[in-house]
Amino acid sequence: MHLDHFTIRTRDIAGTRDFFRTVFDLQDGERPQAIKRIPGHWLYTDGQPLVHIIGTQGYGIDHAAEAIDHVGFRIEGYGAFRQKLERLGIRYSTMDLEELQERRLFFRAPGGPLLEAVFSEPVPQETHHDFH
Structure with a gap:
C-alpha cells in the first residue's frame, strides 16, 4: 500500500493549482471524463496524479471552505x-x-x-x- 493522492477542497481553485505547480513543480494533467462535472484539476508528478483540487462553495455539504477533502491509498x-x-x-x-x-x-x-x-x-x- 502507498499514498495514491490527496484531494484539496477550496474556493480558490486557480490559486491553489498555481501554488502547488510553483512550489512542488507539479504539472497539470488529465482527469477522467466521469468526474469532469466537478470543477477542479489533477496535478501530476512523475506521470502520476498526486494532488486533486476540487471546488467548494463553503456551505451545505461543502461547509468546510478550505480543507483536505480525502486521502486515497493505492x-x-x-x-x-x-x-x-x-x-x-x-x-x-x-x-x-x-x-x-x-x-x-x-x-x-x-x-x-x-x-x-x-x-x-x-x-x-x-x-x-x-x-x-
Missing part, C-alpha cells in the same frame, strides 16, 4: 478489500473509472475523515456507482 485486491469492509460493517460507496482501469471504494474513518481505496483492476462492464 492497494491491491478489490474484491477481498470490499468483503473486508462488509465483514467489518463499514459503509462504503463505489466508483469505477473505466478509462483509467481503476476501481475505487470510499469510506469514512471514525470521526468522519473520508478515505479512498484505489485499485488498478479492469472494470467489469456491468458496474455502476453504488452505496453500501
Whole structure:
C-alpha cells in the first residue's frame, strides 16, 4: 500500500493549482471524463496524479471552505478489500473509472475523515456507482 493522492477542497481553485505547480513543480494533467462535472484539476508528478483540487462553495455539504477533502491509498485486491469492509460493517460507496482501469471504494474513518481505496483492476462492464 502507498499514498495514491490527496484531494484539496477550496474556493480558490486557480490559486491553489498555481501554488502547488510553483512550489512542488507539479504539472497539470488529465482527469477522467466521469468526474469532469466537478470543477477542479489533477496535478501530476512523475506521470502520476498526486494532488486533486476540487471546488467548494463553503456551505451545505461543502461547509468546510478550505480543507483536505480525502486521502486515497493505492492497494491491491478489490474484491477481498470490499468483503473486508462488509465483514467489518463499514459503509462504503463505489466508483469505477473505466478509462483509467481503476476501481475505487470510499469510506469514512471514525470521526468522519473520508478515505479512498484505489485499485488498478479492469472494470467489469456491468458496474455502476453504488452505496453500501
